[in-house]
Amino acid sequence: xxxxxxxxxxQVVISGRLDxxxxxxxxxFMDKLDGQVVLDCKGLDYLSxxxxxxxxxxxKRLMAAGGQMRLVGVxxxxxxxxxxxxxxxxxxxxxxx
Amino acid sequence: MTASRRxxxxxxxxxxVFEFTAEFLPDSAVSPALRRSVDFVLxxxxxxxxxxGAGTGAIGIDIDLAAxxxxxxxxxxxxxxxxxxRVPPVDITLPIEQRQPxxxxxxxxxxxxxxxxxxxxxxxxxSRITFTIGxxxxxxxxxxxxxxxxx
Numbered sequence: 158x159x160x161x162x163x164x165x166x167x168q169v170v171i172s173g174r175l176d177x178x179x180x181x182x183x184x185x186f187m188d189k190l191d192g193q194v195v196l197d198c199k200g201l202d203y204l205s206x207x208x209x210x211x212x213x214x215x216x217k218r219l220m221a222a223g224g225q226m227r228l229v230g231v232x233x234x235x236x237x238x239x240x241x242x243x244x245x246x247x248x249x250x251x252x253x254x
Numbered sequence: 255m256t257a258s259r260r261x262x263x264x265x266x267x268x269x270x271v272f273e274f275t276a277e278f279l280p281d282s283a284v285s286p287a288l289r290r291s292v293d294f295v296l297x298x299x300x301x302x303x304x305x306x307g308a309g310t311g312a313i314g315i316d317i318d319l320a321a322x323x324x325x326x327x328x329x330x331x332x333x334x335x336x337x338x339x340r341v342p343p344v345d346i347t348l349p350i351e352q353r354q355p356x357x358x359x360x361x362x363x364x365x366x367x368x369x370x371x372x373x374x375x376x377x378x379x380x381s382r383i384t385f386t387i388g389x390x391x392x393x394x395x396x397x398x399x400x401x402x403x404x405x
Contacts, residue, residue: 176272177297205294
């Protein structure tokens with residue numbers, strides 16, 4: 158399951174599995190964001206290409222309006238998917254310790 | 255050790271697919287990283303069939319676990335030929351303005367598998383994708399050497 162919500166410090170906290178069955182839910186949340194967005198991925202266990210599509214669409218929209226999304230707490234799995242897709246050149250990423 | 259199930263041709267069935275892999279590939283049998291890779295590749299091929307497949311019949315998934323490697327076969331009835339081993343690579347160096355998510359899933363799946371085969375039976379209109387992830391212990395060291403040299 159996927160959970161996505163605003164954290165106490167204004168960051169977006171996402172956890173669980175962002176797969177094709179959850180992409181519409183995630184996109185609905187992301188579509189309401191603007192400006193400089195920090196996506197806390199510490200609890201994100203799994204990301205598929207459907208999830209990458211959500212993040213790409215959101216990043217394009219934010220950047221067109223002068224903002225951007227930055228990812229923090231990124232796991233090895235998510236980092237690998239970003240690297241294999243070239244998304245590590247599109248997003249600023251901070252890996253989990 | 256092999257397990258087989260059939261799943262309806264819909265995105266919502268992914269949850270059941272993942273329950274299947276979690277049940278058959280528990281942490282005691284494979285590493286979480288290996289099962290995540292299996293889930294990832296399964297999802298990409300499963301959703302590709304759901305989105306673009308011509309038929310309506312259930313999708314069969316067979317999982318075989320042996321000596322540290324997992325082999326998975328997806329069988330699609332009422333299928334048109336679509337050889338996933340011949341999908342052109344995606345240019346991952348394009349700037350964000352030119353990037354599109356389409357096609358990325360098959361590209362990533364290809365990166366994660368150790369072997370990938372496609373078989374099409376025209377008389378039955380049956381398509382089968384078979385992939386393996388993980389390497390039997392006897393050949394693991396050799397394969398890692400090749401990977402290191404290649405990347």
